[in-house]
Amino acid sequence: MKRIAESTVRRLSLYLSFLEGIERQGLKTVSSDELARLGGxxxxxxRKDLSLFGSFGKRGLGYFVPELSEKLREILGLGKQWRVCIIGAGKIGAALARYRGFAERGFNVTAVYDSDEAKIGKRWETLTVRPISELEKDAAKQGFDIAVVATPAENTPAVVKQVVRAGIKAILNFAPVQLSVPSDVTVRNVNMAMELEGLSFALSNRSE
Amino acid sequence: MKRIAESTVRRLSLYLSFLEGIERQGLKTVSSDELARLGGxxxxxxRKDLSLFGSFGKRGLGYFVPELSEKLREILGLGKQWRVCIIGAGKIGAALARYRGFAERGFNVTAVYDSDEAKIGKRWETLTVRPISELEKDAAKQGFDIAVVATPAENTPAVVKQVVRAGIKAILNFAPVQLSVPSDVTVRNVNMAMELEGLSFALSNRSE
DNA sequence: TGGCGCTTGTGAATTAGTTCACAAACTAAT
DNA sequence: ATTAGTTTGTGAACTAATTCACAAGCGCCA
Structure with a gap:
């Protein structure tokens, strides 16, 4: 299959969330025009985005909402349950561990790690913070699909090295550093400072 | 000035963070090659990114670190102090309000709003949660540059309408919905579900 | 059945973004 | 002062992403 751009995947994800809303409203079909309006x-x-994966619509009518939802879930790999571990039991890690939205979409947080002695053993709901030194062993035993990295910038490179060694192939990175990983590991960055600076730039350069 | 792509702005932000690290190491100059290596x-x-704003380097030598840092801060509008309000006093809002990183970079959270009676009056460090009905009035009095929206999906459109009416021109949106705003308002979205789905897609479609 | 009004799917055209490649400018060494 | 070794800044070439535009398919109604 040809390479799919990240921007395309983001839009597919967006379309799926619209479809879920439309389904709740009880509508049966939706046109590309309507999805476009919702997604800006x-x-x-x-149509181009969807056509990369097949032809799901009916001419003159549009797309059947439940059918397209199902296709998108399949494309995005949302049928499965993913095993997620959180690394870093600080504020962000804590907020993420408690976040309900993950499990709803099939992302199950099954463990939390930290390197700070003081944090180890703390309990959050059903989870107990474990020492990061155990990560590799645990991964071998239960397997993790995704690691959410929420550690201080200075520890992050070392932490990521351990994540990679544990065989985890997908990382959601909240640390404000660029990760260096082998090419078979996928990284997505969430960097608040960068987003705020983008807004700052926009405010500073309006209408020039 | 010609239109600058969002991807360019993200990279400038990244370069700045590298420069800060390099400055701490005490290095005087840096080459485009080194910045490229750090940023992947x-x-x-x-060089192209920087050349959109001027020519800051010295041939044969590279860029002077403090000088380029300063230029980038200027370009990104980080000289000023920005007044930020947080809308939505739920888990994400709370985590953000307590986040130290904002103020360090000149983003000062000066108020928190919520529409839920039960949350109003709560205190977080120096901030008190205020009713969102006061937003427009407060904005007229003290002025806000940026609104961080962290409300449940269903309330978000109404909340955003109030933010726009209050004259705020930049929004950092954590709600999993697409905002519809006038064209003079800049929006950046942070959507965890979308990032996780991107990873799910990558894991499901590796090497095809 | 035939015709009208919609809407898809997709090559072609366009626009945007990235990389190449090299002259010009600078440092350091001799 | 000359030369060798770097590294910038930038048109030109290339690649990627988006938009156009239209034939073809479908539903509905007379």
Whole structure:
């Protein structure tokens, strides 16, 4: 299959969330034009995105909502249950561990790690913070699909090295550093400072 | 000035963070090649990005670290202090309000709002949660540059309408919905579900 | 059945973004 | 002062992403 751009995947994810809303409203079909309106893009873009994976619509009618939802879930790999571990039991880690939205979408947080002695053993709901030195062993035993990294910048490179060694192939990185990983490991960055600076830039350069 | 791509702005932000690290190490100059290596891009990209704003380097030598840092801060509008309000006093809002990193970079959280009676009046460090009905009035009095929206999906459109009416021109949106705002308002979205789904897609479609 | 009104799917055209490649400018060494 | 070794800044070439535009398919109604 040809390479799919990250921007395309983001939009598919967006379309799926719209479809879920539309389904709740009880509508049966939806047009590319309507999805485009909701997502702030064009109908051609919507059709092109979907056409990369097959042809799911009916001419003159649009797309059947439950059918397209199902297709998108399949494309995005949301049928499965993913095993997620959180690394870093600080504020962000804590907020993420308690976040309900993960499990709803099939992302099950099954363990939390930290390197700080003082944090180890703390309990959050059903989870207990474990020493990061155990990560590799635990991964071998139960397996993790995704690691959420929420550690201080200075510890992050070392932490990521352990994550990679544990065989985890997908990382959601909240630390404000660029990760260096082998090419078979996928990284997504969430960097608040960068987003705020983007807004700062926009505010500073309006209408020039 | 010509339109600057969002991807460019993200990279400038990244370069700045590298420069801060390099400055701490005490290095005087840095080459586009070194910045590229740190950022996982190419030296031509780095030079092109910078050249959109001027020519800051010295041939044969590279860029003076403090000088380039300063230029980037200027470009990104980080000289100023920005007044930020947080809307939504739930888990994410709370985590953000307590987050130290904001103030360090000139983003000062000066108020928190919520529409839920039960949350109003709560105190977080120096901040007190205020009713969102006061937002417009407060904005007229003290002025806000940026609103961080961290409300449940269903309330978000109404909340955003109030933010826009209050004259705020930049929004950092954590709600998992697409905002519809006038074209003079800049929005950046942070959507965890979307990031996780991107990883899910990558894991499901490796090497095809 | 035939015709009209929609809407998809997709090559072609366009626009945006990245990389190449090299002259010009600078440092350091001799 | 000359030369060798770097590294910038930038048109030109290339690649990627988006938008256009239209034939073809489908439902509905007379």
């Amino acid at each position: 893009t064009t109908s051609a873009q919507v | 891009t190419t030296s031509a990209q780095v």
